[in-house]
Amino acid sequence: MELNEFAARLKKSRAVVFFTGAGISTESGVPDFRSPGGVWTKYQPVLFQDFLASEAARVRHWQLKKATYELFKTVKANIGHYAICEFEQRGQLLGLITQNIDGLHKLAGTSEAKLVELHGTDRLVTCLKCGKPFQPADVYEKWHEGLPTPTCDSCGGYLKSANVSFGQSMPVEAMRRAQDWSEQAELFIVIGSSLQVQPAASFPVIAKRGGALLVIVNRDPTPLDDIADFVYRQPIGKFFSELLPLMADG
Numbered sequence: 001m002e003l004n005e006f007a008a009r010l011k012k013s014r015a016v017v018f019f020t021g022a023g024i025s026t027e028s029g030v031p032d033f034r035s036p037g038g039v040w041t042k043y044q045p046v047l048f049q050d051f052l053a054s055e056a057a058r059v060r061h062w063q064l065k066k067a068t069y070e071l072f073k074t075v076k077a078n079i080g081h082y083a084i085c086e087f088e089q090r091g092q093l094l095g096l097i098t099q100n101i102d103g104l105h106k107l108a109g110t111s112e113a114k115l116v117e118l119h120g121t122d123r124l125v126t127c128l129k130c131g132k133p134f135q136p137a138d139v140y141e142k143w144h145e146g147l148p149t150p151t152c153d154s155c156g157g158y159l160k161s162a163n164v165s166f167g168q169s170m171p172v173e174a175m176r177r178a179q180d181w182s183e184q185a186e187l188f189i190v191i192g193s194s195l196q197v198q199p200a201a202s203f204p205v206i207a208k209r210g211g212a213l214l215v216i217v218n219r220d221p222t223p224l225d226d227i228a229d230f231v232y233r234q235p236i237g238k239f240f241s242e243l244l245p246l247m248a249d250g
């Protein structure tokens, strides 16, 4: 299948599902997990069990998240994030499933009703015990190394960035919505994900099995390229700048 043909199919669909990974945000300046020099090479992610068990691990969590918070203050949504918003505005978007915790889809304007953040978000801090939400700015501006790690002002529970940490269970409701959208999708479009992390990588398979057209836009090959109807291996910005004019025609 060529881009033209895909664009023609896309124009007619009212049930488009996007699935995004780190690749969509690298063009906003969010370093990939493995990029050298990124915050993730400086601070190792903390396992959830360790976070619960040790103050030293909680300090490492907050060091990493504070560095991430400083980085996220500077990054902005890009053409990819905004292009997906246009699908929602045209009534074509069934849902957007993202593996990213940078919150850029929400900042670009995708509504809560159409968005599943599979791995949670770094744009919120919550209490692990009572669930009370806190604005990250309030927490990060107050905390620095040497102070006890943040706790809830209502119940005394540990606060934690609202991302899903390694070892922490996947959010049930988010998984269910992602599953439903995958089953109902007419077009399922993967953007910037290497599709190597489960359970995320199972959604394109569910969509394909349900009869969806599967499109994979990623710089590197993925394990699901063989079952995709269209594979695009160039920058994501380039993909949308070629696709959008074709969508606008006639």
Ligand SMILES: [Zn+2]
Residues within 6 Å of the ligand: 127, 128, 129, 130, 131, 132, 152, 153, 154, 155, 156, 157
């Ligand atoms: Zn609490």
